[in-house]
Structures are given as structure tokens and as C-alpha cells.
Amino acid sequence: MSELRPRLDAMRPSKPGSTRTADPRPPDQFPGKGNYFGYIAFGLGSSVMLLVSMNLLRSIWALMEGEAAFRALMDSFGHPLYVLFHTIAFAWLVWVALRFFSLFPKTQPFRMGPFQRPADGVLVGGLYAIFAGATVVVSAILAGAIF
Amino acid sequence: MANQQTKTIVVTRFDPDVDEVPKTQEYEIPVEADWKVLDALNYIKDHVDPTLSHRWSCRMAVCGSCGMNVNGVPKLTCKQALSDYGDRVEVQPLANFPVVRDLVVEVDGFMEKFKKVKPWIIEAKEAAVTEGTNRQSHAELMDFKQFSMCINCMLCYSACPVVSNEPDFLGPAAIALGHRYNQDTRDHGSAERNEIFRDDGGVFSCSYANECAEVCPKSVDPSGGIQQAKLNNVLDWAQGFVVRRGEN
Amino acid sequence: MRTLMLKLEPIIWGLFGGGMFVGSLLLPAWLLVVGILAPAGLISSSAVSYDHVYALASHPIGRLAFLAAIALPLWAGAHQLRHIFLDFGGLHRDGLVGGIVYGLALVGSLLGIVAVVSL
Amino acid sequence: MVDVVRHDVVIVGGGGAGLRAAIAVVEADPTASVALVSKVYPMRSHTVSAEGGAAAVARADDSLEMHGYDTVKGSDFLGDQDVIQYFVEEAPKELSQLERWGCPFSRNEDGTVSTRAFGGMTTKRTWYATDKIGFHMLHALFQTSMKYDNIVRLDEHFVTKLLVEDGQCGGVAALDVRTGEMKAILGRSVILCTGGGGKVWPFTTNGNIKTGDGMALAYREGVPLKDMEFVQYHPTGLPGTGILITEATRGEGGYLINSEGERFLTTRDYGVGTKAELGPRDMISRAIMLEVRAGRGIKVPGKVGEYAHLDLRHLGEEIIDSRLPFVRELSRTYANVDPVHEPIPIRPVLHYMMGGVDVDIDGKANLDGLYAAGETACVSLNGANRLGSNSLTECLVFGARAGQHAIAQSKDTSEIAESKLVAQADAEGGRIADLRGKKAGSETISGVRETLNDIMEEGTGVYRDQTRMAKAVTDLAALRARYDAISLSDTSKVFNTEILAMMELRNLLDVAETVATGAVNRKESRGAHACEDFPDRDDENYLHHSLVYREESGTRFDTKPVTLGKWEPVLRSY
Numbered sequence A: 001m002s003e004l005r006p007r008l009d010a011m012r013p014s015k016p017g018s019t020r021t022a023d024p025r026p027p028d029q030f031p032g033k034g035n036y037f038g039y040i041a042f043g044l045g046s047s048v049m050l051l052v053s054m055n056l057l058r059s060i061w062a063l064m065e066g067e068a069a070f071r072a073l074m075d076s077f078g079h080p081l082y083v084l085f086h087t088i089a090f091a092w093l094v095w096v097a098l099r100f101f102s103l104f105p106k107t108q109p110f111r112m113g114p115f116q117r118p119a120d121g122v123l124v125g126g127l128y129a130i131f132a133g134a135t136v137v138v139s140a141i142l143a144g145a146i147f
Numbered sequence B: 001m002a003n004q005q006t007k008t009i010v011v012t013r014f015d016p017d018v019d020e021v022p023k024t025q026e027y028e029i030p031v032e033a034d035w036k037v038l039d040a041l042n043y044i045k046d047h048v049d050p051t052l053s054h055r056w057s058c059r060m061a062v063c064g065s066c067g068m069n070v071n072g073v074p075k076l077t078c079k080q081a082l083s084d085y086g087d088r089v090e091v092q093p094l095a096n097f098p099v100v101r102d103l104v105v106e107v108d109g110f111m112e113k114f115k116k117v118k119p120w121i122i123e124a125k126e127a128a129v130t131e132g133t134n135r136q137s138h139a140e141l142m143d144f145k146q147f148s149m150c151i152n153c154m155l156c157y158s159a160c161p162v163v164s165n166e167p168d169f170l171g172p173a174a175i176a177l178g179h180r181y182n183q184d185t186r187d188h189g190s191a192e193r194n195e196i197f198r199d200d201g202g203v204f205s206c207s208y209a210n211e212c213a214e215v216c217p218k219s220v221d222p223s224g225g226i227q228q229a230k231l232n233n234v235l236d237w238a239q240g241f242v243v244r245r246g247e248n
Numbered sequence C: 001m002r003t004l005m006l007k008l009e010p011i012i013w014g015l016f017g018g019g020m021f022v023g024s025l026l027l028p029a030w031l032l033v034v035g036i037l038a039p040a041g042l043i044s045s046s047a048v049s050y051d052h053v054y055a056l057a058s059h060p061i062g063r064l065a066f067l068a069a070i071a072l073p074l075w076a077g078a079h080q081l082r083h084i085f086l087d088f089g090g091l092h093r094d095g096l097v098g099g100i101v102y103g104l105a106l107v108g109s110l111l112g113i114v115a116v117v118s119l
Numbered sequence D: 001m002v003d004v005v006r007h008d009v010v011i012v013g014g015g016g017a018g019l020r021a022a023i024a025v026v027e028a029d030p031t032a033s034v035a036l037v038s039k040v041y042p043m044r045s046h047t048v049s050a051e052g053g054a055a056a057v058a059r060a061d062d063s064l065e066m067h068g069y070d071t072v073k074g075s076d077f078l079g080d081q082d083v084i085q086y087f088v089e090e091a092p093k094e095l096s097q098l099e100r101w102g103c104p105f106s107r108n109e110d111g112t113v114s115t116r117a118f119g120g121m122t123t124k125r126t127w128y129a130t131d132k133i134g135f136h137m138l139h140a141l142f143q144t145s146m147k148y149d150n151i152v153r154l155d156e157h158f159v160t161k162l163l164v165e166d167g168q169c170g171g172v173a174a175l176d177v178r179t180g181e182m183k184a185i186l187g188r189s190v191i192l193c194t195g196g197g198g199k200v201w202p203f204t205t206n207g208n209i210k211t212g213d214g215m216a217l218a219y220r221e222g223v224p225l226k227d228m229e230f231v232q233y234h235p236t237g238l239p240g241t242g243i244l245i246t247e248a249t250r251g252e253g254g255y256l257i258n259s260e261g262e263r264f265l266t267t268r269d270y271g272v273g274t275k276a277e278l279g280p281r282d283m284i285s286r287a288i289m290l291e292v293r294a295g296r297g298i299k300v301p302g303k304v305g306e307y308a309h310l311d312l313r314h315l316g317e318e319i320i321d322s323r324l325p326f327v328r329e330l331s332r333t334y335a336n337v338d339p340v341h342e343p344i345p346i347r348p349v350l351h352y353m354m355g356g357v358d359v360d361i362d363g364k365a366n367l368d369g370l371y372a373a374g375e376t377a378c379v380s381l382n383g384a385n386r387l388g389s390n391s392l393t394e395c396l397v398f399g400a401r402a403g404q405h406a407i408a409q410s411k412d413t414s415e416i417a418e419s420k421l422v423a424q425a426d427a428e429g430g431r432i433a434d435l436r437g438k439k440a441g442s443e444t445i446s447g448v449r450e451t452l453n454d455i456m457e458e459g460t461g462v463y464r465d466q467t468r469m470a471k472a473v474t475d476l477a478a479l480r481a482r483y484d485a486i487s488l489s490d491t492s493k494v495f496n497t498e499i500l501a502m503m504e505l506r507n508l509l510d511v512a513e514t515v516a517t518g519a520v521n522r523k524e525s526r527g528a529h530a531c532e533d534f535p536d537r538d539d540e541n542y543l544h545h546s547l548v549y550r551e552e553s554g555t556r557f558d559t560k561p562v563t564l565g566k567w568e569p570v571l572r573s574y
């Protein structure tokens, strides 16, 4: 958070105005207050996603290297710090998912072919349902309950 | 009056002839229950300090002149009730804009961005007026109507973190406006506009902070429009691989 | 670098969008099972055993799912990180930051491909 | 020395009329250069606030003849019939053009433009875009104007004087609000499109910028103002703020009711016949005033006074949200009332000035090189009472025509000595510089403005009488002395809004003077001019336009015949 000042040329016309102006302020509540907080937390949430994916890559890599490597990695996941990280990451990603879903409908065109875009509530509800379903099914598969 | 109340209005003052940087000035004034923030400013101008400069005209939330940051949040001052705030209300010029004087900000930078998106109907062929009107279904109208509701109040520019940091960013209102024309069945200029949209400072500079939609007083939802424009650009770009642009 | 990034924006943004979807739909389950339930001993230890996971990951659908869950969120994360840097005034080093984060995502994606192919 | 800029045509005002004129000029001559001078950014112009719609024949069950007669009758036979004929013919073309420029009109099932009913119109001929036609029209025009690089905008430039030499207008002197410097903006012709002057009155639908500047500018150069006594009171403004609740509410089926819950326009005889709520504005405004006088007004404590109710509840939420969303937003925000569940409090408020700079059908004023269009002009389309939704179309039709004629004429005018014009602008610059922070007496701008508002409310309200009108004339003369005693405090050059308010106040005083003068000289009741001591129309003595001139010695009143045509004046009843 070193450079909170905005660039001083925000919204400057290409030719300087005819009288001297005061420099623009950055948005007054950025980054900590109001909705900005959610936005930043959401952005950082994707970085969490990035870390989790890298761990997933490590897991598959270990899988490729053989049983011993895989076991060792899984055992290391038992370390309290790892559990803490995974718990935070889980909560964070669930929140990221929910925010992502609620922001999703309006990114879609009002009409898709001959169909009208469903009401936001319907779309968001659908996404929640898919999310819950996917999480349950994938967990079940991973946990060996189904597959 | 029995229930006469007073509030302290803290206003940013800046006179380029005198002041190096903006300062604040406080006015304690009597207020009435149904006042908007603008009424307080006009009271100050008329009865306390005629040197205060601010823009306003329609006082009915449609001309877009009176945008300011009130307690840190961009608001149309003629629409924002004063009673929503406590005893101290801070009124500042819009953030992210150079300040010309007091509460008046520099608009020309915005006008340049606005013009960049070619906000007019680009027709495939010019038709004579004698051919009458185009036909357009209600559903086709609804594809862009929302994005045509922008009053150019620039609140969204004051709220957007990308505007502060990327001077070339077209910004929420301008992109939503370009998208409005792209979505209009009467227009045939989307290829031209998409090229501008894909350029530096175009749609992909937006990081979907969504603050523009939060502050928009007219429910234009520029952020939704920008994401839709991104989607269109991805499709348009993908199509460009298959058929090199030219026909259409 | 920045010019190249501008050219590629549509693909990157597409990958980012996909990453958000895959990341929200698949990663929480992975975290839940492998990161929380298994270490806590709440599910049978055979579940995250080498054999079981290997069986899942080597199934054609499994290979695809794992690749998606590795590669796409990397792009989503990289893209958002770059934007956070921009939000805090990093325009002048956008090319550098972009190069690093997208480079990371690219390397990760390639390794992911290697991994799922050679399983 | 002042900055000098030169263009072929100088247009003052970036509202509907000004923008249309600008486009007309560059379309007629793609090499022409136009200066579009406006005291606010064009999209802030008050055209933006128009809600209901714009009239032009569109339906099979309608005809130009019917639109023509409705307008003539609405004008109480004071409209010039040649003008009206031209207007109704051009109206559909102009609105079609607007549609082609992208205005998002509301649509019928089959994709054609939808029309709605409006007061005084026999059939549905008002084209609309929900309830924000002015906003969409202004933005469509403004955005279209950006296409032309030879329309050069001078935004936030306040015109303070017309530059006239040898009986010819050759430009304007304008204060650059940003720098506080004067500019001489020269052109072979000047078109005034500065809108109306509703701010003369205390309760008005007009915004802060509507101060009658163009009328005053022309008047001060000896150009007569015509039919100024006719000012329209809109029946349905919000009490207190004056914010407009559009006539489209009644076009869509809303009712007006009094304190007894009675739909008085149907139960009592106010001359509107079966039209009821869709009668012309002058009659309905009078009906509301009479209801209040008869003790059937709705009272609230405090400054707002008595009012009537506009009831939309029976329309239901769906119609209100799809056709009148802005009305709902305005009522909620500014009257704390949700029209879906409660009636809206309304009262007649000043809305529109039928009068203005006297121009002929080409928009040409009685001074070479000077044109006017839109609300600031009086081409005699509206006569004694304008029909709602005719004025936006008027801005288009006569804005375009003024633009075409101004550029055509500018080719064959003789060269005026430029140095003399610049010298005038220079002098004007000096005058303004002296005004900055000037200390004179103990008066304030707001004090004088409030007195002016009170005088005009009292003397030129919905109902008038000779004594009160005469008093307004003398009071206004006295108020000039107070104007001269105003002290100013803002000494800055940059964005000095106090100076602007001061100059606008002068314009308001000039306009008010012509309104009051026109009014005392019309001893009859016609259209919006309702004289209680002369309750009838008097075609024998007053079937003429009024002209008010400014001369050295003061105001001079004169008259001018009305152009009649196929429609002979008959008693106006519905």
C-alpha cells in the first residue's frame, strides 16, 4: 500500500485547462471503507485461489512422482498451520464465490438468442444451487463416497 | 420555527488566484427537514457567503450538474437528503477530477473520453428522412435502454479506482455509452467501437470494482455494461480469427 | 510487454472468467476434503489415499477436471493481482507485474498439462 | 484586448433548439463553421427536464389538419396560421430524423414509435420515451452534434451582449466563466436559442439557468419582444419546489381531485367539456385555482399553501413503472409520496413562456443577422397558450429552419467593421471587470430576486387584474434602483458565479418588465392571460400580437396583426 496517491493526471484534458487547478484526490474511501473493502478482499481472494491452485499442482505432481511423495505431501497438510491456511482459504473462497455469483448476472446480455435473460434472483439462485451441488458432489467423489 | 435545526456544513474551498491547495471552511446554518444537500449550499450562497462556487441547474436529478462528494461518497446533491447525515456534513468536489474552484471540477477531460467512443448512430447506409422511422421491437429497445439513461453526472468517475490510476481509461459512463450504441439495432458501428474498446484504457482496464454502479444515481449500471462489452469483445475477437473483419 | 498484454486481453479475460467459475465450483470442495476434513480425521483415511486419488486423476474426465482446477484459477489470480497493483498506482510497472504474474500462470498451466498428461 | 474568435454562424444556447440549429447549419453547408456558445455544458440545458413527449402526426387516425386545428384552438386563435401549417408538416419529418439519430422512443407492438394522449390534442400524437423525452432528445442531439468537427463548442461561456454595428448583428460578447475573461465571438449571423425565463417567478418547473437571457439580450438592442404577457402555468407541479409532474400522467389516465375526493373536472363546468383532465393547461390551472378559492383545496401547515391531488393509484404499479418511472422517482424523492399508493400533491406552477423575441417564420428577428429559435423566440406558433408537447417539436422544426436560413443569409451580408465589434466586446469586458466585487449599497442578489419573484407572482399569476398588473409595472421600475444598490463580494476571476447571478438577475428584471407591460396592455382574457376584470375574449380590439420595445425613454408598447388563415376565430370550448 505504498502508493495511495493517484496519478495526478486523472481526468485531465489533453490540453491543460485555461486556469490552474488543484490536483485530484483519490476516491475518498479507497481502499478500506465502504464497498471498496469488499472489492479489495475479492481481488485478494483470487490470489488465495492462485495459491490453492499451486498446491493442487503440487499434489498432482506428487501423484505423478509416486506414492511416497504423495503421502509425504498429504501428511504435511496435517500440520496445524496448513489446516489453518486451508480453513481460511476455504471460507474466503466461499465468500468470493458468493460475491462472484451475485455480480455475475449483469455481466450477461439482456437477451441470449431468442431468450430473455432470467431475473437476477433466478440466475443467482441457480448459481448458488450449482455451487452447493458441485461442492457436495465433488467432495463426495474426493472422499470416496460416490466413486 | 419550533423545530429549527442547525447543521455544520464543511465545504472545500479553492481559489486558484489565492490558494496553493484546497482548504475547508465551515458554515453553521439553519436547515429544514426536507432539504437536500444542494439546498444547504444554496442557502450558504444566498445568505452567508456569496463567494461559494458550485454548479447546479435542474434541481430534479436530471441535468447532472450537481455531483459532489458528500461525506466521502459521490452524490447528486439535489437528490441527496440532508437529513441522512448527522450534524456535520462534509461537501467536497468530486474525487479523481482536477478542481477548478471550490466545488467545481474540470469537465473537459471527461468530454474527451465521451467523444472517443463515437456516441452517435453509425449507419450502414445513410437513409433519407423521408423513409420515416426505423422499426425496433420493445425487446430490442430494452437491450440498450438502461445504458441510455446516463445523465453524465460523473459520479462513477469519482468512485472508480481505475480512473485514479490509468489516465487513459475511458471510464464507466463513456464505455456504457459506447456499449449503448453497440447494442442499438439501428447502429452499425460496433466494429469501430470495439477496436477502441480493446485499445489501451478500454474495457479491459476495468477491474470490475463495481463502485460505479453503487454510486450511479440513475441505475445505469455502467459496470454491467462494461462486462457485457468485454464479453462482446471476446466474441468479436474470436470471430476475427475465423473471418477477418471487413464484411458485416 | 504491455502492448502484448493489450493484444492478448480478450484471451486473458476469458481465462480469468473461466478461472473464477472453476475456482469457485471446484476448489472449495478440494480444500474441504483434502485440507480440512482429511487432516482432522473426519473422513476415512483411504479417501485421500494414493490409489483413490490416482484413480480419480487418471480418469479422462478427472485429468480434465484437475487441469482446469489448476490452470484456470492461476490465470484468475494472476489477473486480479495485476489489477490490484494497478489500483495502487502501478501503471508504470504494469508491464513488469503483468509479465511476472502471467508468466507464473503460464508456467503453472504448462506444468499442469505435463502432470495430467504423464499421470 | 479581448480574445477574438471567428465563425460563420454563432449559436447561443446548447439546448434542443441550439443543437438542432447547429446540425442544420453544418448539414446545409459542410464547410461552414459554427460556434455553439452555452453558459452550461449543452447536456445540462433545461431541455433535459422535459418529460411528457413531442407532438407530430404519426397515426392513421390523425391528420395534419387536425394537429393544425388543435394548435390554433389551443393558442386561442393568436397563433399565426402560416407558421402552424408549416410546423405540422415538418413535425413528423423532424421527429423521424430524431429517431434516426438514435433517440430511444417507446415502441408499439409492431416496432413503430408509440404515441400517447396529451392535453388539448384530439388524438394520440405525442411521441414519447417513457417520461424522459427531453432528456433523450437532448442527449441524442448533443451526441449527434459531436460527429461534426466544425461545430465548435464554447462551453461555459456566458453571453452578456450582442455585438451590433450599423443595424447588423455580427457576433456576441461572452464571458469565459472559467477564466473570467471576455471573448468576442464573431459571426455573420447569430442565432439565439437560450430558452425561457421561468426564474422570473417563484414557483416554476424551470431550472436555475432559465433566466431569459436571450430575450433580454435582444430587447436591450432594441429588438421587440412579442406576446410576453402569455406565460403558461402547468397545472401539476410539486408544491414548494415546483418540480414538474408531467401531463403524461393525465394522458395515461390520472385524475385530479380536490379535498372532498371529487374529480372536479368532470363534476363542475370549467370549460374543458369531456376532455376532463386532458383539457388545455390554461383551463385546468384556472380550475385548480378556483377549487382552492372555493375552499376545496387541500391544506397543509407551513409555507406550501393549498393544493390539489393528482391520483394515479388506479393505474397500478405496472403502468406507472413502465410508462411513468421518472414521475415515481420524483414524487418519492421530492414529495415523499409513492404514487402507486398515495395521490401526489400538486399546484399550478410557472412552466413556459409563449412570448419571446419577435421572429418571422424563418426565425429572423427585426435586426439583420439576428435569428432566434426555441422557447426564447416567439414565432407565434403557440399564441396565447401552448399545447403540451408542441414545444420540443418547435425547437426541432424552427431550430432547423433558423439554422438553414442563418447560413444561407450569412453568405451575402456585407462585411462589418470588425474592429468596432471587438471594441464593443472590450468595453463590455471592462464593465464586467468593474462589477467584480463591486460595493454599492446594502442590497443583495437574493434579496432583489425574491422581491422580483413576489411582484411577479402577485401581478402576473394564473389570475390577473388591472390593479395588480399596474402595480407590478411600477414596483418593477422601483426595483431597478435596488438592483443598482447591490453589493458583491466575490473578487475572483475564476468561476465567479456571483457575477453570473448578477447578470442573470438583470436579464430577469428586463424580461419581467416586458411581461408586465404586455399584460397591462391586454384588457381581455385570452388563453393563459386571464383578466378578472375583463373575463371575455375580445377579438374586436385584441386579436393582435403585443410587442414591447426598449427605448431610451423606457418601454414602448406596440401591436402587430395575427396571420389568420382557413380557421376563423370561434369561441374556444372543448
Ligand SMILES: Cc1cc2nc3c(=O)[nH]c(=O)nc-3n(C[C@H](O)[C@H](O)[C@H](O)COP(=O)(O)OP(=O)(O)OC[C@H]3O[C@@H](n4cnc5c(N)ncnc54)[C@H](O)[C@@H]3O)c2cc1C
Pocket: D012, D013, D014, D015, D016, D017, D018, D037, D038, D039, D040, D041, D042, D045, D046, D047, D048, D049, D050, D051, D052, D053, D054, D055, D133, D134, D157, D158, D159, D160, D193, D194, D195, D196, D205, D206, D207, D209, D210, D213, D214, D244, D246, D351, D352, D373, D374, D375, D376, D388, D389, D390, D391, D392, D393, D395
Ligand atoms: C420541466 C419541463 C418539462 C417540459 N416538458 C415538455 C414536454 O413534455 N413536451 C414539450 O414539448 N415541451 C416540454 N417542455 C418545454 C420545453 O422543454 C422547452 O420549451 C424547450 O426545451 C426549450 O428548449 P430551448 O432549446 O429553447 O432552451 P433550453 O433547453 O432551455 O436551452 C437554453 C440554452 O441556452 C443557453 N444559454 C442561456 N442563456 C445563455 C447565455 N446568456 N449565454 C450563453 N448561453 C446561454 C443555456 O446554457 C442552454 O444551453 C418542458 C419544460 C420544462 C421546464
Ligand code: SF4
Pocket: B149, B150, B151, B152, B153, B154, B155, B156, B157, B172, B173, B176, B212, B215, B216, B217, B218, B219, B220, B221, B222
Ligand atoms: S453512469 Fe451513472 S454515475 Fe456515471 S455519469 Fe452516468 S448517470 Fe452518472
Ligand code: F3S
Pocket: B159, B160, B161, B162, B163, B171, B172, B205, B206, B207, B208, B209, B210, B211, B212, B213, B222, B223, B226
Ligand atoms: S468502478 Fe471502475 S473498475 Fe470498472 S466496474 Fe466500475 S469502471
Ligand code: FES
Pocket: B056, B057, B058, B059, B060, B061, B062, B063, B064, B065, B066, B067, B076, B077, B078, B079
Ligand atoms: S441540479 Fe441537475 S442533477 Fe442536480
